[in-house]
């Protein structure tokens with residue numbers, strides 16, 4: 001039996017709206033329900049952004065607090081990971097929810113282009129966010145949109161700037177950033193093995209690349225992410241009916257490659273997180 005695979009569900013994000021897919025959970029209660037369904041389908045991590053009533057992105061710590069409380073209640077043991085991504089706020093606003101002490105938070109350590117703008121992560125903001133994560137004992141998940149982000153994350157980790165075990169996610173398929181390219185993916189994996197042998201890694205594909213990147217990651221022994229934040233479709237013709245449907249599809253790939261789906265307790269162990277509250 002090979003190593004368990006951690007499935008992360010990216011429930012909402014800051015971009016997709018109900019006009020793209022009515023299953024995208026927007027209100028906190030919809031988010032909790034959608035997370036619960038994905039948890040039952042095998043997701044061990046909930047990666048979350050919050051939204052305003054009009055579906056625009058929010059960075060309101062009160063919404064994050066309500067979501068955390070609901071997920072802890074309805075999905076016992078599930079790992080909660082808040083986004084500090086740049087679409088939900090500007091500057092230090094992006095880390096305003098870290099005092100809530102989620103298990104994890106996403107962290108981008110470099111800049112790149114997004115479909116319609118620059119995704120800015122200046123060094124002073126990265127230093128501030130990673131410092132807040134150390135203060136509140138929040139393990140970062142590094143969002144690597146480029147090879148340079150992986151190498152920089154390893155440097156930051158080696159310098160003691162990142163709390164906990166190094167966990168890097170390769171994000172592939174964002175328009176204007178790194179596409180889902182198998183040769184690049186393989187090089188990312190080799191880079192992690194060679195330069196950060198004690199770290200763990202996962203991968204996410206955007207849009208039609210989701211299923212492909214899920215399969216690459218599972219086959220290569222990593223962990224992976226699925227969900228409506230990254231992709232609202234099952235295939236060219238069908239919308240995904242739920243976050244759970246996308247997690248089920250990843251769980252089927254785990255079966256194909258004989259990887260057990262990690263329980264949240266196993267995932268906490270793999271990522272060196274504290275036991276569930």
Ligand SMILES: [Zn+2]
Pocket residue numbers: 010013014047048049083085106229
């Ligand atoms: Zn996100």
